[in-house]
Amino acid sequence: MLYSGVAKQAPVRRADGARTHGAILDAAMRLASVHGINxxxxxxxxxxxxxxxxxLYAHFDSKLELQMQTIQAAGELFDRVVVDPAMATPPxxxxxxxxxxxxxxxxxxxxxxxxxxxASLSAEVDAQTGPVHxxxxxxxxxxxxxxxxxxxxxxELGEIGRNVDVEQLIFELFALMESANYLYVLFDDVEQISxxxxxxxxxLQTAGN
Amino acid sequence: MLYSGVAKQAPVRRADGARTHGAILDAAMRLASVHGINxxxxxxxxxxxxxxxxxLYAHFDSKLELQMQTIQAAGELFDRVVVDPAMATPPxxxxxxxxxxxxxxxxxxxxxxxxxxxASLSAEVDAQTGPVHxxxxxxxxxxxxxxxxxxxxxxELGEIGRNVDVEQLIFELFALMESANYLYVLFDDVEQISxxxxxxxxxLQTAGN
DNA sequence: CCTACCGATCGGTAGG
DNA sequence: CCTACCGATCGGTAGG
Numbered sequence: 001m002l003y004s005g006v007a008k009q010a011p012v013r014r015a016d017g018a019r020t021h022g023a024i025l026d027a028a029m030r031l032a033s034v035h036g037i038n039x040x041x042x043x044x045x046x047x048x049x050x051x052x053x054x055x056l057y058a059h060f061d062s063k064l065e066l067q068m069q070t071i072q073a074a075g076e077l078f079d080r081v082v083v084d085p086a087m088a089t090p091p092x093x094x095x096x097x098x099x100x101x102x103x104x105x106x107x108x109x110x111x112x113x114x115x116x117x118x119a120s121l122s123a124e125v126d127a128q129t130g131p132v133h134x135x136x137x138x139x140x141x142x143x144x145x146x147x148x149x150x151x152x153x154x155x156e157l158g159e160i161g162r163n164v165d166v167e168q169l170i171f172e173l174f175a176l177m178e179s180a181n182y183l184y185v186l187f188d189d190v191e192q193i194s195x196x197x198x199x200x201x202x203x204l205q206t207a208g209n
Numbered sequence: 210m211l212y213s214g215v216a217k218q219a220p221v222r223r224a225d226g227a228r229t230h231g232a233i234l235d236a237a238m239r240l241a242s243v244h245g246i247n248x249x250x251x252x253x254x255x256x257x258x259x260x261x262x263x264x265l266y267a268h269f270d271s272k273l274e275l276q277m278q279t280i281q282a283a284g285e286l287f288d289r290v291v292v293d294p295a296m297a298t299p300p301x302x303x304x305x306x307x308x309x310x311x312x313x314x315x316x317x318x319x320x321x322x323x324x325x326x327x328a329s330l331s332a333e334v335d336a337q338t339g340p341v342h343x344x345x346x347x348x349x350x351x352x353x354x355x356x357x358x359x360x361x362x363x364x365e366l367g368e369i370g371r372n373v374d375v376e377q378l379i380f381e382l383f384a385l386m387e388s389a390n391y392l393y394v395l396f397d398d399v400e401q402i403s404x405x406x407x408x409x410x411x412x413l414q415t416a417g418n
Numbered sequence: 419c420c421t422a423c424c425g426a427t428c429g430g431t432a433g434g
Numbered sequence: 435c436c437t438a439c440c441g442a443t444c445g446g447t448a449g450g
Contacts (some may be wrong), residue, residue, distance in 0.1 A: 123332035205321030
């Protein structure tokens with residue numbers, strides 16, 4: 001979506017190249033979701049796409065650049081599927097609920113075959129250092145920040161109790177969303193999604209009393 | 210601990226060999242905790258230990274066997290640090306609280322440099338197939354089962370309300386423990402541990418009213 | 419986008 | 435536990 005847009009407006013890259021570029025990133029996201037960002041190798045990706053390794057280097061100068069662009073593309077997909085639709089709900093606890101519900105549905109629908117892309121990515125590189133680690137941290141920080149800001153707005157609107165600790169609330173909502181994702185993928189058991197939904201709804205009810 | 214015991218009682222393996230075997234698994238656990246079970250390579254491990262690659266093959270027939278024994282050793286360490294000490298607390302909600310508290314402390318103390326070994330492992334191999342995936346699933350299942358059983362006992366003793374859904378309770382406790390681990394390592398922020406402790410205590414209070 | 423190639427590292431083996 | 439080696443794959447380059 002981003003890349004087709006770029007291709008139409010910026011003639012730096014020909015339409016074919018842009019289409020290939022997008023197809024590469026789609027395949028890269030799928031591979032990284034299942035095998036990890038470190039398991040995403042140039043050879044495997046080239047095989048998957050039916051092109052040569054050096055063909056990939058026409059699009060990416062290095063593996064690191066491929067990894068970073070893959071992470072960015074995953075972030076844009078996440079925004080499109082989870083964040084943007086929630087913005088249709090007016091500010092307040094309803095928007096917070098929308099964010100949580102859209103996240104759980106995004107996991108349940110297996111937008112990425114390995115579950116939430118950023119959950120997998122962060123767990124993989126949490127104890128490492130470098131640009132990939134930093135991008136993972138930034139992604140989670142941004143998501144947590146959005147949840148936090150949405151909750152603060154809801155509190156200012158009087159839809160969340162004055163005595164509620166918003167940071168603590170977000171920690172708990174985040175924990176329940178992540179666990180629903182994690183256990184759903186690990187056990188291949190949709191019941192985990194239901195438990196997550198139930199817990200989230202209970203916490204939101206309590207906060208919004 | 211297991212291996213020194215085996216060495217004393219089973220003369221199949223000489224004391225030196227047993228000591229080396231244990232040292233190999235210690236290093237393997239550390240490497241796997243930071244780089245993942247797939248990032249645990251024979252060459253890296255041999256370097257770390259100052260021996261040759263073929264030297265490792267005197268102890269393990271294949272990489273898969275090394276991986277499986279590393280996972281088993283991590284499980285034994287987890288039992289020693291988290292599960293066994295909790296059994297000193299009598300059955301009931303106190304034991305459930307002990308299990309949670311010992312887990313959080315195990316994370317906080319960085320027994321493994323990459324956080325909880327099984328959390329990292331499971332997230333890494335959740336979307337894959339094979340014996341390593343199965344061992345990861347079994348580890349988490351066993352841990353969840355222990356929590357569940359402990360909670361059921363507490364309910365039978367009347368220390369958890371009759372109207373409490375025990376499975377839901379365990380899902381939520383698990384989520385909070387895992388998130389404390391995950392965010393603590395990712396952000397290197399001990400505040401995440403405090404949030405986890407606070408949320409766990411609140412949930413236990415509510416369940417035990 | 420291709421073929422052809424590079425040095426490094428992978429898991430693993432032969433033989434001691 | 436060692437040296438010496440195997441074929442496969444890694445990220446990457448030269449040259450087109």
